[in-house]
Amino acid sequence: MLNYCRIDLTHFGEVDGLQLNRYPMPSLTKGQVLIKTHYSGINPIDVKTRAGLGWAAQQNADRLPWALGYDAAGQVIAVGEGVDEAWLGQPVCGMLGFPLEAGCYGSVRATDVSDLQVIPQRIHPMQAAALPLAGLTAHQALFEHGQAKAGQRVLILGASGGVGHLALQLAADAGCEVIAVASAQRGPLLQQLGANQALDYRSDWLEGLAPVDLLLDLVGGDAGIQAVAKVKASGRVVTVPTVTADDVIAAAKSRTIDATGMLVHPCGDSLQHLLQLVSDNKLTIEVDSCYPAQSVAEAHLHLEQGQVCGKLVLNWCQ
Numbered sequence: 373m374l375n376y377c378r379i380d381l382t383h384f385g386e387v388d389g390l391q392l393n394r395y396p397m398p399s400l401t402k403g404q405v406l407i408k409t410h411y412s413g414i415n416p417i418d419v420k421t422r423a424g425l426g427w428a429a430q431q432n433a434d435r436l437p438w439a440l441g442y443d444a445a446g447q448v449i450a451v452g453e454g455v456d457e458a459w460l461g462q463p464v465c466g467m468l469g470f471p472l473e474a475g476c477y478g479s480v481r482a483t484d485v486s487d488l489q490v491i492p493q494r495i496h497p498m499q500a501a502a503l504p505l506a507g508l509t510a511h512q513a514l515f516e517h518g519q520a521k522a523g524q525r526v527l528i529l530g531a532s533g534g535v536g537h538l539a540l541q542l543a544a545d546a547g548c549e550v551i552a553v554a555s556a557q558r559g560p561l562l563q564q565l566g567a568n569q570a571l572d573y574r575s576d577w578l579e580g581l582a583p584v585d586l587l588l589d590l591v592g593g594d595a596g597i598q599a600v601a602k603v604k605a606s607g608r609v610v611t612v613p614t615v616t617a618d619d620v621i622a623a624a625k626s627r628t629i630d631a632t633g634m635l636v637h638p639c640g641d642s643l644q645h646l647l648q649l650v651s652d653n654k655l656t657i658e659v660d661s662c663y664p665a666q667s668v669a670e671a672h673l674h675l676e677q678g679q680v681c682g683k684l685v686l687n688w689c690q
């Protein structure tokens with residue numbers, strides 16, 4: 373019988389909980405397609421969930437073994453009832469099963485066809501796998517929650533990370549003045565991606581910084597709280613890491629500044645728009661490292677230790 377590989381989370385904790393297992397091919401329900409995954413994206417939430425932290429871990433505690441992962445890019449290899457056969461062979465990507473189902477750490481993934489976008493020809497599937505969750509988060513944080521507009525000063529904390537490097541380009545493209553905060557070594561890249569100023573978070577970077585209209589906090593905790601001091605009274609704070617969102621929001625509210633947390637949601641139109649920007653060379657996806665799928669433990673350790681510039685992905689084609 374045909375089968376496929378899946379990286380199971382067998383128990384919460386260290387990376388030894390990640391195990392590659394084989395399963396019979398999934399059957400498709402009405403409206404679904406089967407993707408042969410070429411690449412899966414890795415996100416910090418995967419690492420936190422593996423460690424047993426957060427809502428997705430709590431909700432799935434009784435469902436182990438269970439597969440992590442919300443980003444997949446590959447090719448449609450089967451269609452279920454009611455799906456046009458023209459989908460067969462199409463290169464596709466999507467943010468799938470967020471936040472409770474996940475399941476993109478596998479060599480195939482069954483999903484509703486409506487969850488998928490066709491990857492434009494000029495985009496490599498590795499980039500397409502790196503884009504959905506981080507790109508949608510960046511877009512929604514800036515424009516839905518932050519209401520970023522041309523001419524505004526936007527401070528991005530964590531600007532070299534998966535979400536940050538995309539947010540900085542989207543903000544610059546929208547005509548914002550972007551102040552990007554990351555480690556010193558990322559300065560040249562941040563400026564190349566469109567930052568007006570690149571600041572090193574290990575320096576006294578807050579000193580002398582003029583107030584901003586929008587703080588996009590991708591780091592949270594004390595770093596997020598301290599940065600609130602630089603937001604104009606009429607400004608706005610969007611804090612993305614959920615674990616410390618209440619603390620950062622409280623710091624902003626104590627200065628009567630508008631502040632919100634957020635949870636990314638799937639949006640086909642926005643993902644298509646982001647893919648088009650990449651295809652048109654208006655948005656660059658930095659892939660820091662691509663690991664063979666069987667080296668998922670190494671990839672998790674890399675993300676956990678920090679110093680990732682852009683995104684990490686898993687390769688299922690090797």
Ligand SMILES: NC(=O)c1ccc[n+]([C@@H]2O[C@H](COP(=O)([O-])OP(=O)(O)OC[C@H]3O[C@@H](n4cnc5c(N)ncnc54)[C@H](OP(=O)(O)O)[C@@H]3O)[C@@H](O)[C@H]2O)c1
Nearest residue numbers: 416530532533534535554555573595613634635636679680
């Ligand atoms: N709520 C949601 O829906 C949602 C969605 C997506 C992500 N998130 C969360 O948002 C956060 C960012 O995600 P991500 O994928 O961009 O993470 P990431 O790729 O791990 O990026 C984090 C970046 O933060 C930088 N950094 C670390 N400490 C810093 C500091 N004190 N000041 C400024 N920058 C600092 C690091 O830069 P260096 O490498 O240069 O040190 C790193 O590049 C994570 O906590 C993630 O879980 C939430």
